[in-house]
Amino acid sequence: MKINYPSISRFQQLVELKDYRPATKKEYVRYVRKLAEHFQCDPATLIENQIREYFLFLRQHKHYKRAAMKAAKFSLLCFFVDSVKVQGWTVFNELRIAEPQVLPVVLSRTEVHALLAAIIEPRVRTVLALMYHCGLRVGEAVSLEVRDIHGRVTPPRLHVRNGKGGKDRFVPLAPAMVEELRRWWSTHRNRTFLFPSPGRGWADRSASLSQSMSRSTAPMSVSSVQMAYRLARAASGVNSASTTHSLRHSYATHLLEESVSLLQISKYLGHESLETTVIYTHLTAISEARTQAALTLLHQQSQA
Secondary structure (H helix, E strand, C coil), rough: CCCCCCHHHHHHHHHHHCCCCHHHHHHHHHHHHHHHHHHHHHHHCCCCCHHHHHHHHHCCCCCHHHHHHHHHHHHHHHHHHHHHCCCCCHHHHHHHCCCCCCCCCCCHHHHHHHHHCCCCEEEEHHHHHHHHHCCCCCCHHHHCCHHHHHHHHCCCEEEECHHHHCCCCCECCHHHHHHHHHHHCCCCCCEEECCCHHHHHHHCCCCHHHHHHCCCCECHHHHHHHHHHHHHHHCCCCCCCCCCCHHHHHHHHHHHHHCCHHHHHHHHHHCCCCCHHHHHHHHHHHHHHHHHHCCCCCCCCCCC
């Protein structure tokens, strides 16, 4: 039975006032409820050392990974500091969660071509092609609306609304990509979504695929795109460790190889810090080759 302590009710109201995403608000309250269930008391009555012991419990006994530990830390930090108003606690600074130093999986240009060529269904091929073309996250791609394609401006661009962190950004489009999107939209002509969900009508054959998409009031799901990617990955034989997010990494790396500035790529990806984008300098063979050529030239000049 879930006990609704007064402090949790107040915290829930506080979280609703914050400009967090719905899923984040839900997770913040859930982690505080888990704390209350662990100690079987109102969490507002706990002292700092109990929170320290709880973090040790999560790490050593529950074996929480980085993401879960990070969520627990910031949920409880918000609860105790912003809601309960504790002062002088050091436990949240003491809890260190190391960021993984893992290079992302990047597909070669040949692999991207092979992957897209392995996809038969136009809606999936188009959404994955656009994800690579604009460096989109899968959630950003499926939620695109027709109004987000600014194909008549010069140069054409895509408006990514409410991306990670609730931020908007504009990403350039090649005219050929705009034409591909127009051809795709003409197959369903949904008034709102660029990639509408087929819905149940198509599955039970009560309507054609184009009819179902035309009437749809929801975008296609993230899971359907991810599943299609896995099938295409297997069919094409590209890197088995890659995911839909690898298309975003490949976009950034290939732009860097074409001498697009790191600052510009960072802007297109919607990164808050240039440091996040710098990792792509380690992933491009062309950049390494240019470095070697430059070093050879500098060495020759210094010996002349």
